[in-house]
Structures are given as C-alpha cells and as structure tokens.
Amino acid sequence: MSLKSTAPVVALFLVFASAQAQAQNESSAGKRGLSSFNPEIGIVADIVGRASEEEPADPFGEDEGIDRFSFREAQLVFGAFVDPFMRADFAFVFSDRGDPEIEEAYLSFLALPGRIRSRVGKFRSKIGKVNLKDLNALQFVNEPLVIQEYLGDEGMSLTGINASRIFGLGPFALELTGEFFEGGQDVLFSGVRGEPIYVGHLKGYVDFTPRSNFEIGLNYASGDRNIAADGDPVDLRSTNLVGVDLTYQWKRTSTLKVRLTGEGYRVDRDRRSGDPQAPDVDGGFLNADVRFAPRWSAGARYDRVEPLELDPATRHDDRAGYAVYATFHQSEFAWIRLQYQLTREPDGFRNDEVYLQFRAQIGVDRHGLQ
Amino acid sequence: MAFSKCFRASAHPSPATRREARRRLIGFCAGFVCLGFPWLVGTAHAGKEKRIRVTTTLTMLSSIAEAIGGDRVSATSIAAPGYNPHFIEPRPSDILRLGRSDYFIHMGLDLELWRGPLVEAAVNPRLLPGAVGDVDASVGIDLLEVPGVGLSRASGDIHIFGNPHYWLDPENVKRMAEQFAGRLAAGAPGSSDLFRENLRSFSRSVDEHMASWKSALSPFQGQRLVAYHNSWPYFAHAFNLRIDLFVEPKPGISPSGSHLEGLVAQMKRDEVRIIIVEPFQPRRIAESVAKRTSGKVVELWQNPSGKDSYIEMMDRNVHTLVEALRASRRGSAP
Numbered sequence: 021m022s023l024k025s026t027a028p029v030v031a032l033f034l035v036f037a038s039a040q041a042q043a044q045n046e047s048s049a050g051k052r053g054l055s056s057f058n059p060e061i062g063i064v065a066d067i068v069g070r071a072s073e074e075e076p077a078d079p080f081g082e083d084e085g086i087d088r089f090s091f092r093e094a095q096l097v098f099g100a101f102v103d104p105f106m107r108a109d110f111a112f113v114f115s116d117r118g119d120p121e122i123e124e125a126y127l128s129f130l131a132l133p134g135r136i137r138s139r140v141g142k143f144r145s146k147i148g149k150v151n152l153k154d155l156n157a158l159q160f161v162n163e164p165l166v167i168q169e170y171l172g173d174e175g176m177s178l179t180g181i182n183a184s185r186i187f188g189l190g191p192f193a194l195e196l197t198g199e200f201f202e203g204g205q206d207v208l209f210s211g212v213r214g215e216p217i218y219v220g221h222l223k224g225y226v227d228f229t230p231r232s233n234f235e236i237g238l239n240y241a242s243g244d245r246n247i248a249a250d251g252d253p254v255d256l257r258s259t260n261l262v263g264v265d266l267t268y269q270w271k272r273t274s275t276l277k278v279r280l281t282g283e284g285y286r287v288d289r290d291r292r293s294g295d296p297q298a299p300d301v302d303g304g305f306l307n308a309d310v311r312f313a314p315r316w317s318a319g320a321r322y323d324r325v326e327p328l329e330l331d332p333a334t335r336h337d338d339r340a341g342y343a344v345y346a347t348f349h350q351s352e353f354a355w356i357r358l359q360y361q362l363t364r365e366p367d368g369f370r371n372d373e374v375y376l377q378f379r380a381q382i383g384v385d386r387h388g389l390q
Numbered sequence: 391m392a393f394s395k396c397f398r399a400s401a402h403p404s405p406a407t408r409r410e411a412r413r414r415l416i417g418f419c420a421g422f423v424c425l426g427f428p429w430l431v432g433t434a435h436a437g438k439e440k441r442i443r444v445t446t447t448l449t450m451l452s453s454i455a456e457a458i459g460g461d462r463v464s465a466t467s468i469a470a471p472g473y474n475p476h477f478i479e480p481r482p483s484d485i486l487r488l489g490r491s492d493y494f495i496h497m498g499l500d501l502e503l504w505r506g507p508l509v510e511a512a513v514n515p516r517l518l519p520g521a522v523g524d525v526d527a528s529v530g531i532d533l534l535e536v537p538g539v540g541l542s543r544a545s546g547d548i549h550i551f552g553n554p555h556y557w558l559d560p561e562n563v564k565r566m567a568e569q570f571a572g573r574l575a576a577g578a579p580g581s582s583d584l585f586r587e588n589l590r591s592f593s594r595s596v597d598e599h600m601a602s603w604k605s606a607l608s609p610f611q612g613q614r615l616v617a618y619h620n621s622w623p624y625f626a627h628a629f630n631l632r633i634d635l636f637v638e639p640k641p642g643i644s645p646s647g648s649h650l651e652g653l654v655a656q657m658k659r660d661e662v663r664i665i666i667v668e669p670f671q672p673r674r675i676a677e678s679v680a681k682r683t684s685g686k687v688v689e690l691w692q693n694p695s696g697k698d699s700y701i702e703m704m705d706r707n708v709h710t711l712v713e714a715l716r717a718s719r720r721g722s723a724p
Binding site for chain 1: 470472473474476477478479481482483485486489510511512513514515518519520521543546547642643644670672
C-alpha cells in the first residue's frame with residue numbers, strides 16, 4: 021500500500037474525525053453548530069492470523085506470506101442524511117496487503133413513491149445473504165468457498181442502481197429487488213466495464229412463532245463472460261447464476277439463539293462455440309451458528325463447490341471444505357474468533373488451515389438490515 | 391340509450407314498456423344494493439372508524455399510545471417485551487408494518503440503535519427523523535447520568551445522551567403521554583377531545599397508583615439494591631431507593647470472576663440482599679451471587695408483557711420488590 025494513495029483518504033478521515041469530536045464537545049456543552057451536520061463515523065479493525073499447509077507458488081510475489089498475521093482490513097464508514105429524501109453512505113477499506121479501495125459508496129432514496137427503495141452508486145449486490153455482509157461482519161472468518169469462487173474473495177460489490185419493494189402476502193413478507201450494474205466483475209463475468217450485469221432477487225419471509233422465523237431467497241444474475249484463448253482477445257458469451265438461500269432462526273434472547281443458513285448456486289454458461297472449457301458448475305454451503313452464552317458463540321460450516329475453471333475430464337473433482345469456529349464476544353464492540361478449516365482441493369491436496377481473528381470497532385457501526 | 395329510454399316519460403307507455411322499465415329499475419336497485427351500497431357503507435365506515443396506525447419500538451410505548459388513542463388507535467410494537475431493547479433484529483414483517491404506519495413512536499436517544507436502518511428500509515417519508523409521524527418520546531424529559539466531556543467506550547456501553555431508561559419514573563410517562571396526545575391530535579383534529587380526555591384519565595390513574603406505590607415502598611426509603619445492568623436510576627429516583635451496585639462491571643460488559651468477588655464482598659459488608667434482573671439477563675450469574683450473600687434475585691420488567699398495561703407492569707414490579715424487601719428484612723432480623 022503506497023503512502024501516496026493512502027494520504028488523501030487519511031486526510032479526509034482526520035478532517036471528519038476532528039470535526040466530529042468538536043461537534044460532540046459542543047453538543048455536550050449544550051451548544052450546536054454547523055459541525056453537528058458532520059457524518060457519522062466508524063472504524064472497524066479486522067486482524068487475521070492464518071497458518072496452513074499450503075505452499076506458496078511464488079513466495080516473493082503475489083503469494084508472499086500466505087501464512088501470516090495481517091491487518092486484513094480497516095474499514096472506515098461515513099454516513100449521513102443528505103436531505104429529507106436521501107442518505108449517503110461510504111465505506112473505505114485499507115489493508116496491509118493492497119491499496120485502499122472504495123468498498124461501498126452509494127446514495128439511498130428514502131421517499132420514492134410506492135414505497136420503492138433504491139440505491140445508486142457502488143454497493144453489495146443482493147445475492148444471497150453472505151454477499152450482503154462485510155467480510156468483517158460474517159459469523160465465520162472467511163467467505164464460503166462458493167462465494168469466493170463465483171463472486172470473488174470479498175463478494176460482489178459493483179457500481180450500479182437498484183430498486184426494491186417489500187409487500188405482504190398473507191403471513192409472508194416478500195421483497196422483490198432488481199439491480200443493474202455497469203459490469204467490471206471479472207470472476208464470474210467479463211470484467212469489462214460497460215458489459216452490464218443484471219441481478220434479480222426475491223425474498224420470502226415468515227414468522228413461525230414469535231421466536232422463530234424462516235426466510236427463502238431466490239437469486240438470479242446474468243452477464244457476459246470474457247474468454248481470451250488462442251489469441252482470441254474477447255469473446256463475450258452469456259453467463260447466468262441462479263441460486264437459492266435459506267435461513268432459519270430461533271431466538272430465545274439476544275444471547276441465546278440458533279441460526280441455520282444455506283446457499284446454493286449454479287452457473288450456467290452459454291457454450292455456443294462448443295467451448296468444452298466452460299461446463300456448468302454448481303456449489304453451496306451450509307452453516308449452523310449458535311450463540312449459547314452472553315460471551316460465546318460457535319458454529320460449523322460445510323462447503324462444496326465446482327471451480328469455474330473445472331476440468332471437464334475430471335469434473336467430479338470439486339472443492340470441499342469443513343470448518344468449525346468459536347467466538348469470544350469480549351463486548352458488543354469486540355470479538356476474538358478461532359477457526360479451523362479443512363479444504364480438499366480438486367487435485368486431492370488436503371489443506372488444514374487455522375485462523376485467529378480479532379475484530380473491533382470504534383465509533384458508529386452501521387450495518388443495514390439484511 | 392336503452393336505459394334512458396326505459397325511464398323516459400311517455401304519454402302512453404305500453405304495458406310491456408312499463409314492465410321493462412320496472413324490471414330495469416328493480417335490477418338497478420338490486421345492483422346498487424349488492425355492489426354500491428357495501429362500497430358506500432365501507433367508505434362511510436372507514437371514514438368514521440379508520441384507525442390511526444401506530445408502530446412503536448417497545449411495548450410500553452404501545453401501551454401508552456393505546457391508553458391515549460383509545461379506539462382511534464391501532465398500536466403494535468416491534469420489540470417483544472422479554473428482549474433486550476438494545477439488541478433487537480427487526481424482521482421484514484416489521485419493515486412492512488412500519489411502511490403502512492401513520493406514526494412511529496420510539497424512545498429517542500441511543501437506546502434503539504437498530505431503528506435508523508429500520509425506518510430507512512420502510513420507505514415511509516412520514517416517519518423519517520423530524521417528519522410528521524416521527525415521535526421521539528424523550529422530548530421534554532429531564533435525563534439522568536448525562537456524561538460529561540471525555541466520553542469513551544472505556545466506560546463500557548454508555549449512553550452518550552444520558553441514561554435512556556427514563557420511562558421507569560411514572561412522572562416521565564405522564565410527560566410522554568402528553569406529547570403523544572398532542573401529536574395524535576395534530577394528525578386527527580376531530581378526535582382531539584377524545585385524546586385529551588384519555589390523557590386526563592391516564593394521568594389521574596398514574597397519580598393514584600403513584601401514591602400507592604410510594605406508600606408501599608416508603609418503609610424502604612434509601613434502601614440499597616443491586617441491579618444486573620444500570621437500567622433503574624429513574625425508578626430509584628422516583629421511589630427514593632439506592633440502586634448503585636451492578637453485576638456488570640461496566641454497562642454492557644459481562645462480569646468477570648474478580649468483579650463478582652468484589653460485589654459479593656461489598657454486598658456482605660453493606661448488607662445488600664436484593665439483586666434486580668430483567669427477563670433477558672442471565673439469571674444464573676445473579677443467582678450465584680445471591681446464594682453467596684444470602685440474598686434474593688427479583689425479576690422486574692421494563693416493558694409490559696403484551697397482556698398487561700404499563701400501570702399493571704409497574705404495579706407488579708413494585709409489589710414484587712416490596713415483598714422481596716420485606717422478606718429480606720425478616721431474614722436479617724435478629
């Protein structure tokens with residue numbers, strides 16, 4: 021991470037932070053000034069240590085320090101109402117592994133007719149449940165394999181516009197969302213900005229009892245894929261992602277609850293040219309998470325995914341993962357998590373990984389409703 | 391224009407024409423009765439009885455809104471009564487309900503940090519902060535424990551505007567009810583007399599109960615008590631109790647062994663025997679402290695259960711506490 025690229029964001033943060041502190045002091049003294057309009061500010065620190073059996077292919081290149089103790093991200097969050105009709109939210113991410121980036125930056129329209137909700141800017145796409153969460157807000161240390169494989173290591177956050185509407189149908193609450201992105205996702209799609217990606221999501225929610233509820237989501241994403249083979253620079257073909265996500269939650273109190281989650285996806289790729297290198301693939305994960313004490317929670321996750329670059333000759337060689345984790349909730353604002361994960365790679369390699377995560381937040385923690 | 395032809399005056403209508411006109415008239419009336427009349431009745435009924443939809447964060451707020459609004463108000467709450475109001479996860483059904491509401495009544499301050507994203511998700515411009523349907527119950531309340539300059543999370547999960555559990559002083563609830571009556575009347579001027587009358591009745595009832603509660607607790611004035619969390623300063627202020635020992639070392643921080651050791655020692659030294667817990671707090675920890683101090687754990691509620699009102703809840707709280715204090719005195723008597 022270069023100092024030059026970090027400096028403007030740090031300067032921006034310092035200006036906001038000092039103004040915010042001034043605003044707090046003023047309001048505590050019973051005075052109010054223009055600085056009262058400064059945005060809410062929050063910082064999340066996410067520090068992860070990892071030990072594995074994986075051997076870096078290039079120890080001094082991109083794979084440097086596969087096993088390391090790293091500042092995975094420091095997330096800076098700003099947000100405020102722009103006026104009675106709009107809210108602006110920003111999330112910048114710093115890491116000791118790369119340049120700072122804008123994780124999310126979007127405007128939310130809060131007063132559209134017909135109770136339609138809309139966002140414009142860069143935001144996380146409404147695919148499943150895990151993709152909607154920041155990496156540091158997951159109940160496990162890393163993204164499930166299917167999300168990493170199809171949507172990217174940190175999920176899919178792109179620039180575009182969306183609209184959603186919640187409506188009731190008997191005991192169900194339904195939410196229909198449509199999204200349009202400019203493109204630029206190079207894991208599943210072409211990576212070409214200007215090649216649009218369309219996302220549709222239908223969520224159904226029902227309360228079984230005052231303590232338990234169930235949610236189902238149907239997901240669809242469509243875009244083009246870029247194949248560069250044999251000197252053929254760009255061959256755009258259609259790629260579709262279809263999926264389903266299921267969540268059951270039982271909650272006795274805020275510190276005694278069970279949450280069962282599963283997501284499954286299938287990637288359907290147009291092979292008009294008869295390209296055998298792009299078979300249809302699928303994958304998913306199951307997760308059980310239990311908060312069993314005020315300070316403790318634990319869970320397990322099962323992953324299975326067929327890689328996008330699946331060899332058609334050995335197509336049953338998928339990646340499978342088994343993870344168990346325990347979290348110590350030091351307070352509402354900090355937790356420590358230990359996770360063990362076993363991953364079986366398509367080539368038969370068995371990778372044992374141990375993660376240790378420290379997560380803390382200061383200021384405002386503003387994660388929208390799921 | 392067959393219809394008009396049938397009703398057109400004619401000097402000499404034939405019997406067949408008259409029969410036809412009569413048949414059509416009867417048909418029209420029957421159609422009106424079957425289709426139009428229910429619509430008109432429905433409209434009139436809706437105009438007369440259309441209830442003001444109020445969504446509140448907590449059940450105690452819906453209890454007061456119902457007391458003031460009477461039949462004119464339909465009030466529901468988001469947080470179930472036995473849950474910690476700090477940590478509610480709103481559901482899609484709550485978003486849907488809020489989207490259809492005329493008023494959103496909340497505790498204000500920083501008690502319900504989950505309410506901001508909820509209101510935005512509901513896409514109901516009436517309920518955005520400062521809009522006509524947004525009712526902040528903390529307006530006009532004199533807050534206790536307002537922190538000074540130098541605020542930090544090193545002090546735990548403290549509240550930046552002051553302690554937000556202000557509704558446990560019934561005098562504050564009267565102020566809240568007054569605000570609700572004014573806000574409801576502004577939206578439904580035709581019912582303002584009803585709201586005023588209900589407000590008078592509610593305030594009178596609070597005053598009568600307050601006198602009885604103070605009388606019941608008067609033998610224990612200045613009594614020191616332990617609470618799991620610092621939720622009771624307004625209750626203590628209202629009834630002249632001293633609730634300044636806590637199972638939590640700092641607000642929102644789970645107790646460590648050493649803190650509990652210190653608490654046990656202090657309870658023994660000062661002969662403090664009662665520990666107040668709320669339904670969502672881990673009673674087991676409080677029970678272990680009570681066992682070591684020959685004390686007693688009493689469960690008091692901050693929100694009505696849904697079957698009872700705010701006054702009934704406070705009545706139950708006061709009587710539960712009085713009984714425990716009496717038993718404690720009997721137990722410590724030589």
